[in-house]
Amino acid sequence: MPAIDVAGEFETIRRLFAPLAHPEWGRGLLDDVAVVPSKPGFDLVLTKDTIVEGVHFLPTDPLDTVAQKLLRVNLSDLAAKGAEAFGYLLSCGWSERCGWPEREAFAQGLARDQKAFGVALLGGDTVVTPGPATFSLTLMGWTPKGRAVSRGGAQPGDLVFVTGHIGDGWLGLEAVQDKTSLDMERVAALVEHYRRPVPCTDFLLPVRDMATASIDVSDGLIADLGHLASASRVAVDIDLELTPLSGAAQAWFEGRVDPQAALEKLVTGGDDYEIAFTANPRDEPALRREADRRHLRLTCLGRVTAGKGVTARFGGEPVAFETSGFTHG
Template sequence: MSDPDEFEQIARLYRPLTRGAPEALDLLDDAAVVPSRPGMDLVLTKDALVEGVHFLAGTSPGLIARKLVRVNLSDLAAKAAEPYGYLLATSWPASFGWPERQAFAEGLRQDGEAFGLTLLGGDTTSTPGPLTLSLTMLGWTPAGRMVRRAGARAGDLLMVSGTIGDGALGLAAARGDPPDPDGFLLARYTLPQPRLDLRDALRARATAACDVSDGLVADAGHIGRASGVALAIDLDRLPLSPAAGRWLDAQPDRARALVRLATGGDDYEVVCTGPTPIAGLTVIGEARAGAGVEVRAGGRLTDPGPGGWRHR
């Protein structure tokens, strides 16, 4: 029995993900119609994942789908936006057959229900190359209230949510080192937790924000450049999980190890600025007049290199 054709796949795998929303038009059209919400701005963001670049070959299709959703939700979290729906584009290699596509759709279903998301449309194609996925996420903020990267002022505190370095260590653990006996680090890499819980606090207290995807130093630098300020970061104040703390204690060069944690990426936390501390976030530095990012570890200036992942 042959696999379902493109239109059957859309009907069977993706139409249920619209959750009956009328704006999706049952995925029978080439577009969706999104009604306006008075007093609200529609916020859009897009992230793509490529096998071998953003996730390892052999990763469960369901986990790939959920990571795709969550890295996009992380962008909305940094904008203090309420998630709404998404557009999906998939480029399937020959190795990704009907069972794998079913598992992928199940991952989308799980997180669609968890985060209240509606699939609004998209496209599906084939490719001779690696599995390539793209998702455009939509969310809402009160008009004029989206938290931008621009907005930091000299004298603001620099803060970050959660813990930093787990994503990079999780990728390393997936490759065999460091040890990860309870799977915590791997879970942080494969299934990030978007910080949507910070929405109200960011709207009320943050002057600028960015999600930590490429690396804390690099992403903080995005805020500095957009805002026209310099940033000073003290890596000795970096919030670490117990697993990352144990790894750090075993390293012969603490300063260099801290730089690795602060530039490794895949944490999907939120780095932000504000005039006063925000509950639940860790103060790691400050904004100053000028330009660039100054990084200290062990009380000394240190070179963070590029600061994080650089896309060619």
């Protein structure tokens, strides 16, 4: 019953992945395990995400960007927790379209991002699948002991912040499916965001130091704030008109006849990979300084109150959402 792998499991590991191995802990990918020494005074923070062709990426997406997206969506999870990533385990389920050139592209994408984000490969496995290509990644990072930011610490009175821009995730998916009528440069920026989102690792230290609760925006801003509110047993009240838009999103938004409906799309679309977090108002000046130092946009969207759920307002009035967010199946 074993499926035949034309490229070979061992040869794939030796040629493509061994050069990516962590120099000390990956055992050259020649063992079944990775061995990571304890880091006393630190906690190990772990996350695991899987992406499937046709569900989380398109069959036409180049495999170097698929690899980068896989790594980056996991980096985004750790960044929102204030954890610094150091390594990952990878499972590749190669489909029929994954010959040597595609696998090489995949490894090249990883090599670029390993360098950019300071992580290295620790282990994993490769299999072939008769179905769509499927990749799973377990990312590991450290925080000082007890300092991983949870979803559950928001307090009434806290402010609600989000890094960067919201909506490029949803618009990127539209763009990659040729569903937008923007100019070529805007479309290219959105496609780039869809294929290679930029996790907000730059801001993880301020988040660790000052956020009372935090989550990365992957399901959609409203849905993810809902997760945070629920875990913190509080309500979140935000103003939709404050939603920070990129240049491309702003251009798209200005072409809409119904601005409220347009904003609703952007805040429920997901795949933004920004950090949504809450913080005590006394920390706002320090958060703004940290954001400015990094040339990073930081937007206060509203406030935490007693109660439950997310209230998003447009023109001061609460908006009812049909769907609370993108569900990755």
